[in-house]
Amino acid sequence: MGRGTPGHAQPTRRSAAASGEGDAARVDGRVRRSRDRVLTTAFELLSESGVGGFTVDEVVRRSGVAKTTIYRHWPSREALVIDAASRISAEQEVPDTGSLEGDVTAILANLGHLLGTARWSSVVPSIVDVAERDPEFAGIHGKIQRGHAAPLREVIERAVGRGLISAAADPSSMVSALIGPLYYRRWFSREPIDDQFVKTIARNVISSQRATDAPGRDTRA
Amino acid sequence: MGRGTPGHAQPTRRSAAASGEGDAARVDGRVRRSRDRVLTTAFELLSESGVGGFTVDEVVRRSGVAKTTIYRHWPSREALVIDAASRISAEQEVPDTGSLEGDVTAILANLGHLLGTARWSSVVPSIVDVAERDPEFAGIHGKIQRGHAAPLREVIERAVGRGLISAAADPSSMVSALIGPLYYRRWFSREPIDDQFVKTIARNVISSQRATDAPGRDTRA
Numbered sequence: 001m002g003r004g005t006p007g008h009a010q011p012t013r014r015s016a017a018a019s020g021e022g023d024a025a026r027v028d029g030r031v032r033r034s035r036d037r038v039l040t041t042a043f044e045l046l047s048e049s050g051v052g053g054f055t056v057d058e059v060v061r062r063s064g065v066a067k068t069t070i071y072r073h074w075p076s077r078e079a080l081v082i083d084a085a086s087r088i089s090a091e092q093e094v095p096d097t098g099s100l101e102g103d104v105t106a107i108l109a110n111l112g113h114l115l116g117t118a119r120w121s122s123v124v125p126s127i128v129d130v131a132e133r134d135p136e137f138a139g140i141h142g143k144i145q146r147g148h149a150a151p152l153r154e155v156i157e158r159a160v161g162r163g164l165i166s167a168a169a170d171p172s173s174m175v176s177a178l179i180g181p182l183y184y185r186r187w188f189s190r191e192p193i194d195d196q197f198v199k200t201i202a203r204n205v206i207s208s209q210r211a212t213d214a215p216g217r218d219t220r221a
Numbered sequence: 222m223g224r225g226t227p228g229h230a231q232p233t234r235r236s237a238a239a240s241g242e243g244d245a246a247r248v249d250g251r252v253r254r255s256r257d258r259v260l261t262t263a264f265e266l267l268s269e270s271g272v273g274g275f276t277v278d279e280v281v282r283r284s285g286v287a288k289t290t291i292y293r294h295w296p297s298r299e300a301l302v303i304d305a306a307s308r309i310s311a312e313q314e315v316p317d318t319g320s321l322e323g324d325v326t327a328i329l330a331n332l333g334h335l336l337g338t339a340r341w342s343s344v345v346p347s348i349v350d351v352a353e354r355d356p357e358f359a360g361i362h363g364k365i366q367r368g369h370a371a372p373l374r375e376v377i378e379r380a381v382g383r384g385l386i387s388a389a390a391d392p393s394s395m396v397s398a399l400i401g402p403l404y405y406r407r408w409f410s411r412e413p414i415d416d417q418f419v420k421t422i423a424r425n426v427i428s429s430q431r432a433t434d435a436p437g438r439d440t441r442a
Contacts, residue, residue, distance in 0.1 A: 050350055052273040125350035128408050129271055132343050138411065145409050172412065173402075173421055179409075180401030181394075187349050188366050188404060190359065191393065200394055204429035 037063045038070055042084035047119040050126030054081055082140045085127050094151045100159040105202040107151050112193035115186040125187060149175045169209040177205045258284050259291055263305035268340040271347030275302055303361045306348050315372045321380040326423040328372050329399060333414035336407040346408060370396045390430040398426045
């Protein structure tokens with residue numbers, strides 16, 4: 001495996017690398033596209049049927065990607081379900097409106113909107129159900145939940161740092177008190193999540209933790 | 222269909238009725254016992270396998286009740302699942318501790334305990350999942366949820382009547398704000414539901430709705 005003489009090594013290696021990168025990029029592109037198609041299809045199927053109705057055969061049928069290719073990337077049905085389910089990540093900007101109440105209200109309003117419209121909100125219950133019996137699913141479920149909670153946690157911790165709420169405030173309890181009521185309405189009581197509800201939840205949770213020397217609710221920016 | 226002469230009608234009818242009631246009671250007793258056995262078995266099976274793993278054959282195997290008998294009472298697998306699932310009713314006394322915070326804390330502490338220990342808490346996610354796709358299940362799910370919420374709603378409405386919280390308080394929002402955080406920890410974030418958490422949730426939700434002329438949190442009974 002000669003690599004050329006030292007004098008020519010550099011350009012030779014460079015052009016080989018460039019050509020190799022081109023090939024690799026093309027292969028990577030194809031692999032990535034088929035991987036993406038499988039994941040997108042798998043996620044759609046999950047949305048329609050839940051984990052219980054999910055089969056690799058149906059992913060093959062819908063995606064047109066060969067079963068052998070699918071099993072090369074995901075060793076089992078469970079692995080594919082978990083990977084597809086991990087797309088359930090309500091990516092969301094962390095707002096900075098100048099007040100904690102404004103930030104929390106913005107995050108909850110967005111979450112409430114997603115709960116009412118995003119397809120993943122139909123998938124979540126089947127993840128919760130499987131997580132009840134399967135530790136691996138419980139792990140991915142926990143990851144999804146931490147993802148949903150991350151922006152809230154960030155604005156709460158920032159507010160503690162700014163002295164807007166009590167340093168004794170427990171961010172975990174506040175996150176539960178903020179997200180819980182929305183989840184309850186979406187998946188349990190099946191009541192609407194309207195702006196008024198979101199505002200009430202945000203205001204009450206925050207006012208209960210407000211530092212005594214911080215601005216009151218009517219003086220916020 | 223002679224009913225006897227007026228003079229004898231009364232005793233004759235009474236003894237016939239008594240004898241008929243005896244037979245009917247015996248039959249009813251047998252029917253009720255086999256019905257109960259089927260429902261208990263079905264509920265156990267739901268707890269273990271969720272709705273997805275529930276089969277009438279397995280109920281037959283475990284209960285020893287004939288499949289024909291089961292189908293005489295429940296026309297379909299779905300009907301039996303729904304009936305068994307409706308046993309998920311956290312029957313609970315409505316406390317009257319003398320303060321809304323005391324009442325709510327007692328109810329939430331009991332609910333938190335049940336969420337951590339009762340077998341139905343493993344069944345609920347599969348009901349939520351099926352309800353996502355099946356209107357009949359959505360109906361039973363709603364009924365179960367209203368059952369869980371009823372004691373809270375009652376103590377809140379009583380407190381409004383007694384002037385302890387604002388007449389403008391929205392009991393539905395308060396119920397969501399009280400139950401939601403517990404459900405969130407049980408089925409989503411999988412964090413512990415301890416006494417401190419329950420007390421914090423109860424205190425914060427109630428203090429946000431306290432009537433301005435009502436006793437403060439430190440003067441309650």
